[in-house]
Amino acid sequence: MTLLQTAEQIQTMQIRGAGKIAREAVAALRDHAETLPRTGDVAAFIREMEHAASILLGTRPTAVSLPNAIQMVMRDVRTARTEEAARRILREKADAFIWSSRTALDRIAAMGANHIPDGSIVMTHCNSKAALGCILEAKRQGKDIEVYATEVRPWNQGRLTIKTLNDNEIPTTYFVDSAVRSMMKEIDLVIVGADAITVNGAVVNKIGTSQIALCANEARKNVIVTAETYKFAPRTILGELIQIEERAQNEVLPDDIAATLPFVRVKNPVFDVTPADYIDMIITEAGALPPHLAYTIMREYLGWGLDELQNQFLGARTGTEFR
Numbered sequence: 610m611t612l613l614q615t616a617e618q619i620q621t622m623q624i625r626g627a628g629k630i631a632r633e634a635v636a637a638l639r640d641h642a643e644t645l646p647r648t649g650d651v652a653a654f655i656r657e658m659e660h661a662a663s664i665l666l667g668t669r670p671t672a673v674s675l676p677n678a679i680q681m682v683m684r685d686v687r688t689a690r691t692e693e694a695a696r697r698i699l700r701e702k703a704d705a706f707i708w709s710s711r712t713a714l715d716r717i718a719a720m721g722a723n724h725i726p727d728g729s730i731v732m733t734h735c736n737s738k739a740a741l742g743c744i745l746e747a748k749r750q751g752k753d754i755e756v757y758a759t760e761v762r763p764w765n766q767g768r769l770t771i772k773t774l775n776d777n778e779i780p781t782t783y784f785v786d787s788a789v790r791s792m793m794k795e796i797d798l799v800i801v802g803a804d805a806i807t808v809n810g811a812v813v814n815k816i817g818t819s820q821i822a823l824c825a826n827e828a829r830k831n832v833i834v835t836a837e838t839y840k841f842a843p844r845t846i847l848g849e850l851i852q853i854e855e856r857a858q859n860e861v862l863p864d865d866i867a868a869t870l871p872f873v874r875v876k877n878p879v880f881d882v883t884p885a886d887y888i889d890m891i892i893t894e895a896g897a898l899p900p901h902l903a904y905t906i907m908r909e910y911l912g913w914g915l916d917e918l919q920n921q922f923l924g925a926r927t928g929t930e931f932r
């Protein structure tokens with residue numbers, strides 16, 4: 610698959626979920642480099658790779674895993690002295706990111722499973738590899754668990770979730786998103802994934818997550834967020850807000866019906882923000898932490914100083930828009 614094809618698949622959601630988007634984008638960068646002729650001109654190579662990175666960055670705006678992963682790969686490429694060194698660094702960093710991303714999922718699954726008691730009912734939302742990993746690991750350990758899964762309008766990612774749960778013989782209850790509060794009394798805990806986590810511990814995830822967290826809080830049920838460390842958004846330290854992706858109206862209301870309703874406006878935000886106060890714990894590969902410690906992850910695990918953030922990273926999202 611070419612880089613442009615990967616970018617298109619991310620934008621059209623054939624490739625989706627924050628972790629997978631990051632892994633596929635990095636693999637696309639690595640493979641794109643192999644298609645470029647060797648000229649010996651390191652500056653031209655870096656320019657071409659920056660352009661490729663900007664195309665990927667323009668695909669979806671919310672999942673911070675995408676710019677974080679690209680930054681991890683491109684950071685040392687930018688200072689390479691020869692084209693060969695730049696190519697080698699790119700390859701090594703890309704492979705290392707993909708490997709560590711998979712390892713992170715395994716660690717999160719092991720830790721998350723410890724928080725799922727035998728005999729419990731877990732509610733989940735959307736289709737998160739990190740969240741599902743914990744549930745599958747709990748099942749693998751022989752725990753008798755059930756899952757309550759939402760539909761996830763308008764893209765129905767819940768169907769992917771219930772397919773995985775069914776394939777793993779986990780008893781599952783499926784319902785429309787608006788039934789969440791009614792179902793809350795029947796479950797024991799909530800486990801979801803994340804697209805981005807801000808410095809104040811707020812979690813950006815699939816639209817509807819904040820309603821689930823609010824209902825869980827009301828019903829005194831724990832909310833666990835599972836997130837690899839590369840889903841923490843360092844630029845929020847500088848005050849930058851996470852952009853909430855708005856997708857096309859016709860994902861919600863078909864064009865032919867919308868055409869008959871000239872006074873009706875359709876909004877389709879696909880992520881929302883859950884404040885830290887509604888989250889009991891964030892499980893990362895570096896351990897489980899209260900959401901208010903998000904800053905420590907940004908400092909210690911992502912390791913980007915403020916200077917670097919200001920000098921390079923702020924510009925990373927202003928690349929070419931992909932259409």
Ligand SMILES: O=C(COP(=O)(O)O)[C@H](O)[C@H](O)COP(=O)(O)O
Binds near residue numbers: 626629739802803814
């Ligand atoms: O909100 C979504 C996916 O939204 P979309 O379907 O719009 O991409 C997932 O909960 C997170 O991305 C985490 O997923 P993972 O744990 O797999 O990274």
